[in-house]
Amino acid sequence: NSNIPVITIDGPTASGKGTVAHRVAERLGFHLLDSGALYRLTALQALRRQTPLNDEHALAKLAEHLHIGFTGEAIFLSSENVTDAIRAEEVGNTASKIAALPAVRQALFGLQLGFRKAPGLVADGRDMGTVIFPNAQLKVFLTASVEARAERRYKQLIGKGISANMDDLLMDLKARDDRDTHRAIAPLVPAEGAHVLDTSDMTVELAVEQVMNWYAAFGK
Ligand code: CDP
Numbered sequence: 720n721s722n723i724p725v726i727t728i729d730g731p732t733a734s735g736k737g738t739v740a741h742r743v744a745e746r747l748g749f750h751l752l753d754s755g756a757l758y759r760l761t762a763l764q765a766l767r768r769q770t771p772l773n774d775e776h777a778l779a780k781l782a783e784h785l786h787i788g789f790t791g792e793a794i795f796l797s798s799e800n801v802t803d804a805i806r807a808e809e810v811g812n813t814a815s816k817i818a819a820l821p822a823v824r825q826a827l828f829g830l831q832l833g834f835r836k837a838p839g840l841v842a843d844g845r846d847m848g849t850v851i852f853p854n855a856q857l858k859v860f861l862t863a864s865v866e867a868r869a870e871r872r873y874k875q876l877i878g879k880g881i882s883a884n885m886d887d888l889l890m891d892l893k894a895r896d897d898r899d900t901h902r903a904i905a906p907l908v909p910a911e912g913a914h915v916l917d918t919s920d921m922t923v924e925l926a927v928e929q930v931m932n933w934y935a936a937f938g939k
């Protein structure tokens with residue numbers, strides 16, 4: 720199914736991947752793969768079941784047997800709506816730890832390929848362009864300064880009525896960047912041929928326009 724178009728959007732946390740991917744998918748009428756949600760769902764299960772984070776085999780089993788459902792904006796684990804639960808910082812941090820385990824990544828591999836369905840897919844994550852869809856029609860690497868990203872997360876949390884501390888957020892973000900960039904398997908790097916877009920001083924709308932323009936130019 721490599722004829723079905725895929726746009727990959729990879730980048731560090733809070734670079735705007737999710738927001739931009741969502742809008743681009745909407746504009747093109749494409750399916751959406753939020754691959755980070757799969758790692759977050761696995762992390763949520765592990766936290767709830769108190770699975771030791773060094774038990775690679777048990778964690779891969781959890782990933783393999785996830786009963787997930789995506790309906791519109793909501794994400795379900797079995798019949799429970801976990802849309803908000805998986806966004807907790809603790810879940811994100813745990814996700815980035817278990818994402819360094821090869822067996823966990825392997826367990827989620829086939830599931831991700833299955834999202835490539837007509838008329839097309841927008842996939843966001845860390846390794847969409849490098850590992851999962853290396854033959855994607857368009858690859859984008861979104862980035863932004865660590866300060867701009869911490870500011871965005873801060874506003875997101877405050878907006879949801881969750882208290883946040885800028886210094887803690889900066890520290891968490893840097894730790895997560897470090898883990899995602901330096902792990903041995905599927906590290907966060909721009910894919911070969913990726914368009915790099917620094918959104919530090921860019922609105923969401925402009926970032927979406929840029930991706931749409933790149934996609935329109937593809938195939939001409
Ligand atoms: O998915 P990822 O963690 O990369 O980021 P996100 O959740 O899509 O974006 C984090 C926040 O930054 C959201 O509230 C976006 O609206 C905001 N954002 C922004 O202010 N300017 C941008 N150019 C991109 C995102």
Ligand code: CDP
Binds near residue numbers: 733816
């Ligand atoms: O929204 P944010 O960028 O903070 O995180 P996310 O995209 O929801 O992903 C959570 C964690 O899962 C990341 O910190 C990565 O370590 C991991 N992840 C990954 O390894 N590969 C992906 N394709 C997506 C996420």
